[in-house]
Amino acid sequence: MSSTASLGYGGPTCFNNVVHQTMRNSFIATKQHNSVMRVVKGWRGRHGNNCNTSKRVVGVVQCRGLGDFIGGDLIKFDLGRWLSDVEEHKALAIYPPHEGGYEGRYLSRLKRQGYYFLDLTARGLGDPETTLTKIHPVCPPHVGKQPIARWYFPPEVDYRLEALPPNAKGLVVWIIEAKVLSKAELQFLALLPTLRPNVRVIAECGNWRKFMWKPLKEIAGLTTSEEA
Amino acid sequence: MSFTFNLHVPKALPPLPSSSRGTTSLFFSSKHKSYHNNTSPSQSLRITCSSQKSNHDDDGSLKYTSLALQIGVLLALAEQPVLAVTGENNRPELLWVLTQWGVVLFGYFLVVPPIIMYWLWKRWYRRNLLEMYLQFMCVFIFFPGVILWAPFLNFRKFPRDPSLQYPWSVPEDPSKIRSSYAKYPYAEPEDYDNL
Numbered sequence: 450m451s452s453t454a455s456l457g458y459g460g461p462t463c464f465n466n467v468v469h470q471t472m473r474n475s476f477i478a479t480k481q482h483n484s485v486m487r488v489v490k491g492w493r494g495r496h497g498n499n500c501n502t503s504k505r506v507v508g509v510v511q512c513r514g515l516g517d518f519i520g521g522d523l524i525k526f527d528l529g530r531w532l533s534d535v536e537e538h539k540a541l542a543i544y545p546p547h548e549g550g551y552e553g554r555y556l557s558r559l560k561r562q563g564y565y566f567l568d569l570t571a572r573g574l575g576d577p578e579t580t581l582t583k584i585h586p587v588c589p590p591h592v593g594k595q596p597i598a599r600w601y602f603p604p605e606v607d608y609r610l611e612a613l614p615p616n617a618k619g620l621v622v623w624i625i626e627a628k629v630l631s632k633a634e635l636q637f638l639a640l641l642p643t644l645r646p647n648v649r650v651i652a653e654c655g656n657w658r659k660f661m662w663k664p665l666k667e668i669a670g671l672t673t674s675e676e677a
Numbered sequence: 678m679s680f681t682f683n684l685h686v687p688k689a690l691p692p693l694p695s696s697s698r699g700t701t702s703l704f705f706s707s708k709h710k711s712y713h714n715n716t717s718p719s720q721s722l723r724i725t726c727s728s729q730k731s732n733h734d735d736d737g738s739l740k741y742t743s744l745a746l747q748i749g750v751l752l753a754l755a756e757q758p759v760l761a762v763t764g765e766n767n768r769p770e771l772l773w774v775l776t777q778w779g780v781v782l783f784g785y786f787l788v789v790p791p792i793i794m795y796w797l798w799k800r801w802y803r804r805n806l807l808e809m810y811l812q813f814m815c816v817f818i819f820f821p822g823v824i825l826w827a828p829f830l831n832f833r834k835f836p837r838d839p840s841l842q843y844p845w846s847v848p849e850d851p852s853k854i855r856s857s858y859a860k861y862p863y864a865e866p867e868d869y870d871n872l
Contacts, residue, residue: 518795520831544844546833657844658833668845 520659528558531662535559539642540650540665542627542635544657551660552653556623563618564649567609571626571652577634581606581622582644606641606648619647627652635669789815790822791830798832802869 534541545552556566579585587600609620624630624638630652638650652665793815800808816823837855838848848854858868 517835518830518832521828542845655844658835659831661844663845 528555531555532558532562534662534664535649535651538664538666539648540639540652541662542652542654542665542668543660543662544655545653545660546658547656555660559621563616564621565609565613565617565619567605567620567622569605569622569624571624571628571630574624574630574634577630577637580604581641606645610645610647613647619649620645621649621651624650624652627654630654632669635665636671639665639669639671785819786822786825789819790826793819793823794826794830794832803866 543552543555560566574580575585582604584601584603587602589598589600591597606620606622613620622638622641627635627638630638635652635654638652641650642648650665654665654668793812797812797816800812804812837858840846840848858864
């Protein structure tokens with residue numbers, strides 16, 4: 450827990466209530482500028498409550514520490530901590546940057562460890578418990594005048610666990626777009642390693658400006674007392 | 678003889694007395710030669726030898742002056758190859774040259790690119806056409822340095838709500854979270870302050 454607590458910003462963040470008024474240098478003609486201002490005023494006039502918040506928020510300049518700008522691919526050598534956290538917590542929620550690609554470094558390291566991967570997208574998951582651990586029906590789409598079929602598939606996790614080679618270290622269920630899952634679904638995913646000891650769960654629960662991760666139990670709201 | 682001499686002078690050049698004097702001397706010498714030639718060939722030969730000697734003397738003096746000039750010119754020319762053989766006498770020191778190059782490369786690769794990237798981040802939503810032109814120009818000129826610094830700096834967007842420090846942070850009062858933001862062209866530059 451202390452190691453996970455060390456996650457965060459490298460420097461302090463200072464907050465200054467400085468109303469920042471700058472002259473707008475634009476090539477728009479005066480009339481067009483007035484029309485734009487009218488549209489903006491009309492838009493803001495519709496939401497009286499938001500007008501106050503907009504007045505408070507607009508013009509506030511946030512002072513960021515230097516540590517917020519230092520960071521990138523070659524600064525944080527955190528792969529060792531990543532491997533130890535995967536072993537310890539068994540279910541992690543990760544927050545890669547928006548442009549993606551950074552999770553590949555961490556995935557490759559797990560692959561070298563001997564894990565095998567089951568890549569799923571959360572949007573097509575259905576009920577996670579039934580899909581992952583039970584025999585579940587799938588109704589494929591038909592093309593015109595055809596009877597509606599109903600196929601039964603084996604459990605996704607158990608099927609792949611049986612197919613793992615003997616020297617494999619485990620199965621990693623990598624779920625993308627996990628931000629669309631509800632808290633109950635995330636709770637099941639957090640508890641899945643306890644049901645299947647060889648399974649690890651990695652859920653991409655959102656995006657952040659640098660690669661961060663946290664135990665999925667904390668994200669799903671499962672604390673140690675609730676577990677007990 | 679004297680009679681013929683007197684007759685020649687007024688006929689030749691009566692209006693110019695100075696030039697007449699020159700002609701007088703010429704006539705005198707010519708008369709001398711013709712008189713001697715007419716009298717005896719041996720005497721004429723002697724006179725010829727003497728004249729040749731005088732000519733030689735004149736030629737010798739001229740040659741001496743020309744030789745002196747040539748020698749002077751040669752000496753003057755000889756100075757230049759002497760300097761060329763010696764080489765440059767005020768060459769810059771190698772350490773000083775390396776220091777200058779080091780300062781230039783230090784600025785080009787390590788100092789200016791972070792400043793450019795900060796300038797881009799700070800003015801991205803506030804720049805006009807001229808500033809955009811200058812930004813692109815600086816990125817193009819210092820591109821190797823920018824590429825060198827890119828893996829070590831992080832200018833991605835910050836969360837709009839300054840109180841959210843982590844991706845899993847929960848706001849204290851969800852009702853105060855502003856969810857409707859104007860988009861271009863209705864947004865103002867202040868709307869992008871916390872990005």
